[in-house]
Amino acid sequence: MANTENIAHAVIEALNARDFAALAAxxxxxxxxxxxxxGSDNGREALRERFVRHFAANDETYQDALVMSDPPGNTVAIRLTARGNLAGGSYSKEKILLLELEDGVITRMAFFTGS
Incomplete structure (x- = not known):
């Protein structure tokens, strides 16, 4: 079983640091x-491109992580507070980051935004 807590926090740290090499690893x-x-996409290059565009538009950071996983550690849900700035001002909203893992490597990454 992968150490899901460590993986989750490493992903959040890489996102907040805009360290796409660490995320790609x-x-x-x-x-x-x-x-x-x-929409959806596949691949490390698509991941980098999507996050570069997202952070250029939103200047978002993630805090207050609550990490939950299934017993084998294959599915990880991370409840986050996303704080950022848009042209209209700053915001704070809840997001869920879903990670699916195989042998400790992320095979799927999906963000869900609360209303």
């Missing part, structure tokens, strides 16, 4: 993506 080369920009 945690994901499968064909990682499935959704909730980051429009």
């Amino acid at each position: 945690k994901v499968n080369e064909d990682v499935a993506l959704s909730g980051i920009g429009e």
Whole structure:
């Protein structure tokens, strides 16, 4: 079983630092993506491109992580507070980051935003 708590916090740290190399090291080369920009996509390069565009538009950081996982550690849900700035001002909202893992490597990454 992967140490899901460590993986979750490493992903959040990489996102907040805009360290796409560190993030890419945690994901499968064909990682499935959704909730980051429009539609879905696959691959490390798509991951980098989507997050670069997202952070350029939102200047978002993630805090207050609550990490939950299934017993084998294959599915991890992270409840986050996303704080950022848009042209209209600052915001704070809840997001869920879903990670699916295989042998400790992220095979799927999806963001869900609360209303």
